[in-house]
Every structure is written in C-alpha cells, then in structure tokens.
Amino acid sequence: MRQVLKQFAVALALTLGVALTAATAQAATSETKRVSVTGEIVDTWCSVTMIMFAEGSGHYQCAVWCAAGGIPVSVKDEDDNYYVVLKVEGEDTNVASPSILRIQAHQVTVEGDLIERDGVKYLLVTQVANDDGIVNLSHEDVGIQPFGK
C-alpha cells in the first residue's frame, strides 16, 4: 500500500509539474498577429508626447539623437497608430538598432508580428518590404527642429 501511495504521489507531482511548466510558458508569451504596416519611422518620445515638432525631415536630426540614445523607435501609420519596433530580424539588439538608425524619418512598409499589451502595439519586424526614403520634407517649412544645425 505504501508503495502504491508513493507511486501515486510521484505521478501527481509529475503531472502538476508538467501543468505548471505549460502554464508558465503560456504566461511568458503573448498572442501575435501577422501584419503589414506602412508609415513613417518616428522618434516615439518626441512624437507621442508632442513636446516639439516631430515629423519628417525637419525632425530627422533629433530622431537620430533619440534612436542612438536608445529610445524605442516606432512606425507611425496614417491613422496615427504607433507600432513600437521591438525586434528587427537578424539583429541581436532592439536598443539603438543599427539598421533602424539608418532609416529615421523614412516612409516604409514593414512586415512582421504584432503583439498588443497594456496600451502598446509592439512590432517584431521580419522584413522591410519597401523604403521610400524621406517623403515628408517638413524642413522646407520648419527648418531643423529643435535647436537647428
């Protein structure tokens, strides 16, 4: 009888262990959705907070500063949705991503996986499908914002 109870306890522990492991794994990952997003690569801090003019070529220099400083970069679409770029395929960093640094203020179409959580749309980019370069020539109206050259 003692042997049977011991085997039952071991089986129960194993079952609970597997169940807990599965639950933990599920908690660590979020639901993803395949998307294609078209918009401008923007400096998330300046753009969302609107603390300064933060669009197109007029804000390019500042966008480079912020991206190099490790502030998350977003793709802002025409409906003013912000998709925070959390991963670029093939790169091991999402802080001052070298490839994103080179396309600040560009109009792009990217493909990737979208994860939404607690008020943020996170984008895991698998491909930059199109890059039109900088199309918003705001510097012609506002110069260089902020601080000038």
Place this chain on the structure above:
Amino acid sequence: MKALMITLATVLALSAGPAQAAKEWGIDGEEVAQFEAKAVDVLCELTGDCPPNCGDGKRQMGLLTDDGKLRLALKSNTSFAGAALDLVPWCGKRVEVDGLLIKADPMTFYMVQRLRAPGAKKWTNARAFSKAWAKENKQKNASRWFRKDPTIKALIAEFGPVGIPGAKIPKP
C-alpha cells in the same frame, strides 16, 4: 531653542520631499507615478526569447507591476536617451521607480526619473546612459552628448541634418 530646532528640522524635512519628487513635464496624459515593480526585458516578457541578464543593455526594458501591467520604460533622465541601462541592473528583480506614467492617446509608457531598491532611502538619478556614454567616449561628462557622439556624427555626415544629402536648409 530645542523646540525651534525640531520645528526647523521638521519644516525642512517636509519641504525636501516634494522638491525631490518626479518632475512634471506638462505632457498631455502624464501623471507622476512612484511604484514598485519587477524590471523585465520587454521582448522576453512578450515572446519568451530571453538572453541572460535582460540582454545586458541591448534590450528595451519594462516594468511589470503587481497587477500584471507591463509598462514600457521609454525614457530616462538623460536628454534624448532611453532607460535600458538604468533598469538592466535590476533585471528580474523588484525596483522602486519614480517618474511619469504617460497615458497618451496612441500609447501608454513610462519615463524613469529615479530609482532605488524597495525600502532604501537613497534614490539614484536615472542617468545611466550619461555615465556609460562618458566612459565609452572617454569624456568628463555627457553634456550635449548628442552633438559629439561618433555614430550620430557619422550619420549626419552621410545623410545631412535633414536626412537628405545635399538638401537646402532654409534660414530661420
């Protein structure tokens, strides 16, 4: 005299508190928010892709609150810099932060202004980027780092200050 000293000390203690609290920026949707949370690698938290020590500063960091909310730590107290280096020493640990929770229309995120171990008296200003930048670039400090940074200077030299090589810049 003793009573006067005690009164003076009390007044100073009370007045010192608010002056050292998080600085408001006047941003739409901002609220001063001081709380304890677990510092996490955001990509790890969302996908299970978890390098050691939250990527050692190469991953964006977030704050996982006790009610299960994930707050993206978007900005630090260094001008034009994020908060990854401030939070990475706390990877997987509880930390108390003080700063601004910004609930803007398009998204919600957090600006870390200072942080400390839960229960500790002393706060650390969230300026880890400044220290790291000055050390890496062999400078005394990181004053106007964004004008001196070699990566930025190389990009501006290549693409120009408006991102378009050869573009004419109108005079202000």
